[in-house]
Amino acid sequence: MINRSLKTLSQMLAEKQISSVELTQTFLNRIDALNPIINAYIALDKEKTLAQAKAADARIAAGNAEPLTGIPIAQKDIFCAKGWQTTCGSKMLANFIAPYDAHVITQFDAVGAVNLGKTNMDEFAMGSSNETSYFGGVKNPWDFTRVPGGSSGGSAAAVAARLCAAATGTDTGGSIRQPASLCGFTGLKPTYGVVSRYGMIAFASSLDQAGPMAKSAEDCALMMNVMAGFDARDSTSLNREKEDYARNLNKPLQGLKIGLPKEFFAEGLDAGVAAVIETAIAEYKKLGAEIVEISLPNTGLSIPVYYVLAPAEASSNLSRYDGVRYGHRAEQYTDLMDMYCKSRAEGFGAEVKRRILIGTYVLSAGYYDAYYLKAQQIRRLIVQDFVEAFKQCDVIMGPAAPSTAFKAGEKVDDPVAMYLQDIYTISTNLAGLPGMSVPAGFSTGGDGKALPVGLQIIGNYFDEARMLNVAHQYQQVTDWHTRMPDLAAEGLA
Amino acid sequence: MEWEVVIGLETHTQLQTNTKIFSGASTAFGAEPNTQACEVSIALPGVLPVLNKEAVNCAIKFGLAINAEIAPRSVFARKNYFYPDLPKGYQISQYELPVVGKGVVTIQVPAVGKNETYEKVINITRAHLEEDAGKSVHDLKSDGAVASMSGIDLNRAGTPLLEIVTEPDMRSAAEAVAYAKKLHELVQWIGICDGNMQEGSFRCDVNVSVRKKGSDKLGTRREIKNLNSFKFMTQAIEYETRWQIETLEDGGTIQQATVLFNPDTGETRAMRSKEEANDYRYFPDPDLLPLEITEADKVRVKAQMPELPEAMKARFEAQFGLTGYDAAALTASRELADYFVATVGAGAEAKPAANWLMGAISAKLNAEEKPLADSPVGAVQLAGLLNRITDNTISNNAAKQVFEAMWNGEGEVDAIIEAKGLKQVSDTGAIEAILDEVLAANAAMVEEFKAGKEKAFNALVGQAMKASKGKANPAQVNELLKKKLGA
Known part of the structure; x- marks a missing residue:
């Protein structure tokens, strides 16, 4: 049951082989058993969840079900959901109950999907290992000593350990794709502006984008059909015609031009990961694709540019957490300034503080031109790299992350090593392009443990349906996406 | 200095x-x-x-x-x-x-x-x-x-x-205000x-600096924050200017600062x-x-905009023959301009309408500290009054009494004229009869006039007006008197 595709679950619900309440309870039971160890969820509210399941069953009975009606979905705790604790992984918002719904939540509610709970994440989505969460790290279901990636680490572990039917994530520099790679499932970051950011707690506004995290490309397509769409409350939301992201899934790939950027296969890429990617590319050749070598010459600048722009925006976005209206406020303070300082010092963790400091610095008088403006200029060069590349190919492929899942604690004291986790994903955020990670095999590390590797597919603007097709066809001839971690081996389940 | x-x-x-x-x-x-x-x-x-x-x-x-x-x-x-x-x-x-x-x-x-x-x-x-x-x-x-x-x-x-x-x-508080x-x-x-x-819909921050006359370099400025009345603005600028000049004359320097005006003390103080x-x-x-x-x-928004004051001023000069001063005064506010246009629209002549609006009505409003919107005499009523002057029903002097009564809510123009018996006598025969009596009773004045004393003519007019209890049409009195005296 827990391993079934969304399409199958939807059919089973429609045919009354199972009720949404039963399906939801199955996942809730599994969460009860596994979450205390994996820590994928920050907030659960069984009463609300089961009430939604009951309502979904009534809707199915009434005959007006949508494809995701009654399907239990895990929501990253970055989305405000009315009446739900919404923490964004931070002590600052540990007690914050959202009084309104994010657009993404509204979309899922509208089709009668069930909100299973709010998933763990790096604090304010800042991190690549889920270790910056105030609510503790998340275990990678493939190896509990390793991280699930981040920032959408809770959603990633929940999908991988089958603690939900599918999950939502957000991706500012790789926060959907890197954990999808490290946990072995399919994740899609759509084109910037395709999914409304309203009610999604901002990290870096010009880069943040929500997307699906699921077991297959087909599941991601069904999720996208719910998540995508114009929302007048987000000025950067794109007013495009509604599309069916599943429409192209079954198209053959004959003649597909795959661009391989040489910069994605250079120094810094783990040999085991490289081997998996090469095998995947060979599989695509068998499916009729042509391979084109391309260059994204400014790839190396994407991390420095990102770590100017994202913290700049974050430093401003996080100013609202001042202890005045909601969120954490220090208990003892002498005056207003003291209240600000203590509340923020206590409420934010080290990585968030680091980025606020970087952001404040690069926006300061005298530094703005050298950092912020320069970074914006380079960002345009990075966009240009992709424009040139897509003249030669239909999709770009490469690794989603430079390595498999690393050990908890391994990079936590080395921010630069941690930032390099996003070397292959960040440039698509800077360009606003869609990207996804698809399970492509396993690489065995030093301790003999086989860990999943994700193949990244980058598409041109609004080419999500094409990318899902490219991923789906691969998933028709491979079974990497169906592999599940053996939780029994971890002494569980 | x-x-x-x-x-x-x-x-x-x-x-x-x-x-x-x-x-x-x-x-x-x-x-x-x-x-x-x-x-x-x-x-x-x-x-x-x-x-x-x-x-x-x-x-x-x-x-x-x-x-x-x-x-x-x-x-x-x-x-x-x-x-x-x-x-x-x-x-x-x-x-x-x-x-x-x-x-x-x-x-x-x-x-x-x-x-x-x-x-x-x-x-x-x-x-x-x-x-x-x-x-x-x-x-x-x-x-x-x-x-x-x-x-x-x-x-x-x-x-x-x-x-x-x-x-x-x-360059002065007056200009700023x-x-x-x-x-x-x-x-x-x-x-x-x-x-x-x-x-707080309209709040002004005023930047003030001083310099020696003739200098083209700006002095260090201080910014007076959040002034929300023109009176305070005048006081604040005048105080601030004096303070800066005194500070400099005493050998001090001005530090760039944000200051607040305290209406109770009339002083500015650095914040x-x-x-x-x-x-x-x-x-x-x-x-x-x-x-x-x-x-x-821009075209769409422009189509929604009213005629602007400058354009309206030029139009008032061209269309109504008003002086630049009058036209500027009438277009100083939308209410005033609207009132004027409505008065003319109700049949009044432009020049008297302008005079009454900026004269009698403005004086009353000022005295009673009322906005034009609260004027007891509206545009149509003012036009009615002015029309009675134009059609010789009442004299200018009588009109002032009628206006006073209208202001006090005593009724409409014609009713007030009737009630107060202010209707002007314009009947030539009646005025001639009065003049004959006046000339007969003031033979000495007639002699003086004939001897070249122009003032005597005015005195005779005054006598005639008095005899008519102010109701005779003054223009006719003048004209007929001239005829009778052969002037």
Whole structure:
């Protein structure tokens, strides 16, 4: 049951082989058993969840079900959901109950999907290992000593350990794709502006984008059909015609031009990961694709540019957490300034503080031109790299992350090593392009443990349906996406 | 040593939109605290701004009204600073690329000690859209607690503002106030601001510096914040100017600072020096797209705009033969101009209408401290009165009595004329009869007139008017008397 595709679950619900309440309870039971160890969820509210399941069953009975009606979905705790604790992984918002719904939540509610709970994440989505969460790290279901990636680490572990039917994530520099790679499932970051950011707690506004995290490309397509769409409350939301992201899934790939950027296969890429990617590319050749070598010459600048722009925006976005209206406020303070300082010092963790400091610095008088403006200029060069590349190919492929899942604690004291986790994903955020990670095999590390590797597919603007097709066809001839971690081996389940 | 004061103004005008600049919350004044604070006003996690198009229309109207360049592309920026009534920790404003560029406002300044004005052109540097902050309410006593608390009311947070910035073009408090008044009228004229200064809809920050006359270098300025009455503005500038001159003459220096005016003491006092000033870390707001305004937008907005005061002034001169002074005075406010147009529209002649409006009615309103809207004599009633003068029913003198009665609510024109028996005698025979009596009774005066004393003629007219109890038509009396005396 827990391993079934969304399409199958939807059919089973429609045919009354199972009720949404039963399906939801199955996942809730599994969460009860596994979450205390994996820590994928920050907030659960069984009463609300089961009430939604009951309502979904009534809707199915009434005959007006949508494809995701009654399907239990895990929501990253970055989305405000009315009446739900919404923490964004931070002590600052540990007690914050959202009084309104994010657009993404509204979309899922509208089709009668069930909100299973709010998933763990790096604090304010800042991190690549889920270790910056105030609510503790998340275990990678493939190896509990390793991280699930981040920032959408809770959603990633929940999908991988089958603690939900599918999950939502957000991706500012790789926060959907890197954990999808490290946990072995399919994740899609759509084109910037395709999914409304309203009610999604901002990290870096010009880069943040929500997307699906699921077991297959087909599941991601069904999720996208719910998540995508114009929302007048987000000025950067794109007013495009509604599309069916599943429409192209079954198209053959004959003649597909795959661009391989040489910069994605250079120094810094783990040999085991490289081997998996090469095998995947060979599989695509068998499916009729042509391979084109391309260059994204400014790839190396994407991390420095990102770590100017994202913290700049974050430093401003996080100013609202001042202890005045909601969120954490220090208990003892002498005056207003003291209240600000203590509340923020206590409420934010080290990585968030680091980025606020970087952001404040690069926006300061005298530094703005050298950092912020320069970074914006380079960002345009990075966009240009992709424009040139897509003249030669239909999709770009490469690794989603430079390595498999690393050990908890391994990079936590080395921010630069941690930032390099996003070397292959960040440039698509800077360009606003869609990207996804698809399970492509396993690489065995030093301790003999086989860990999943994700193949990244980058598409041109609004080419999500094409990318899902490219991923789906691969998933028709491979079974990497169906592999599940053996939780029994971890002494569980 | 002769000193010169140099003044520039920054004016925050609250735009008359139904909803806030970046959300759908109401902008109505005076509601219970925080009842008009939606999730965006409170800056809850995850909320986003959406620009109110009506606020943009207001900015376009202002740009057109001051003949300014309206930017085809302008950018909203974040001005970052912490303050409890600034919910996001930044204010969305415009920084490098404002919506309205350079323009001009022409002002009439009362000349010192003379009953006349001179004209001056004030250059507008820019005008930009931004959001207002909320309000801090200090010294709230919480129930039973010893400590006093501060409250935050976010009803005003997000109210649209147009900040209008001038060049340092003004050289006296009178010029600054004339500009502020002109701007105050203009924004109401084009319907973008209600002009209510008590409610803070129109607030001025005045930058004041002094320098030796003839110098082309600007002195160090101090900024007087948040003046919300023209009287205070005059007092504040005059005090500040004196203070700066005295400081410099005593060998001191002026530190750039923000100062507040205390209406109780009439003094300005430094609030914070610029050294402690914030670095606002402006950067383009990634939540908002650049604001694009097309020629078509401008044409559409222009079609919604009323005739502007300058154009109306020129039209009044051409159409009604009014002097430039009269036309300027009548177009000093939209209400006055509307009243004048309505009076003429009701059949009154333009020149007398202008005279009565700026004379008798203005005097009454001033004396009673009433706005024109509350005048007991409306445009149609004034026209009725003026028509009775024109058709010789009453004399000018009688008209003053009738006006007084109308002002006091004693009724309509004709009824008052009837009741007071003020109808003018225009019957030639009747006037001749009176004149004959007057001439017979004042033979000595007639002799004096014939001997060349012109004054005697006026005396005879006076006698005739007296004999008619003021009702004789004075023009006819003059004419007939001349005939009888063979003059």
